[in-house]
Amino acid sequence: MGKSCKVVVCGQAAVGKTAVLEQLLYANHVAGSEPMETLEDIYIGSIETDRGTREQVRFYDTRGLRDGMEFPRHYYTFADGFVLIYSIDSKESFKRMELLKKDIDRHRDKKEVTIIVLGNKLDKQDERRIDPNVAQNWAKNEKVRLWEVSVADRHTLIEPFVYLASKMTQPQSKSTFPLSRNKNKGGGSTDS
Secondary structure (H helix, E strand, O other): OOOOEEEEEEEEOOOOHHHHHHHHHHOOOOOOOOOOOOOEEEEEEEEEOOOOOEEEEEEEEEOOEOOOOOOOOHHHHHOOEEEEEEEOOOHHHHHHHHHHHHHHHHHOOOOOOEEEEEEEOHHHHHHOOOOHHHHHHHHHHHOOEEEEOEOOEOHHHHHHHHHHHHHHOOOOOOOOOOOOOOOOOOOOOOOO
């Protein structure tokens, strides 16, 4: 197990952010339970990657955003990853998630972060307001992975979080500080 990755879970109020984490980590969600407002909670989970290693992930369950609320800026600076959640039965929550993605891109200080998107409440197909093809096309254009999930079916939550943990902890194939490969070993400039 390497370093602990920090993942910020965010989205509009009542899209199921806490329920996703409770069900994923503890299989502890009661269908139909009343949503409770979160200020901020931290969950620590050990997730097996697609390489077979277990990685510790610290999830920051953030307060659900309502009209006029801005996402707190300090989250942008320390996160290794983001889970953006919307509800498939709410166009407003999808629009809020799109704005969050733009904010992350704008404020992440050129830091490489992994972003996944979850369309929650797949069990509410009859109340669907977000076309799955529209959502997938948006995700493709934004270069993020999107899954539609249901807290009522824990199995739908496993793949996205295995992907997230695997992507955030994949071994670096290239150095982030490339060494010069020129034959001039003197270290000086070769410009004439």
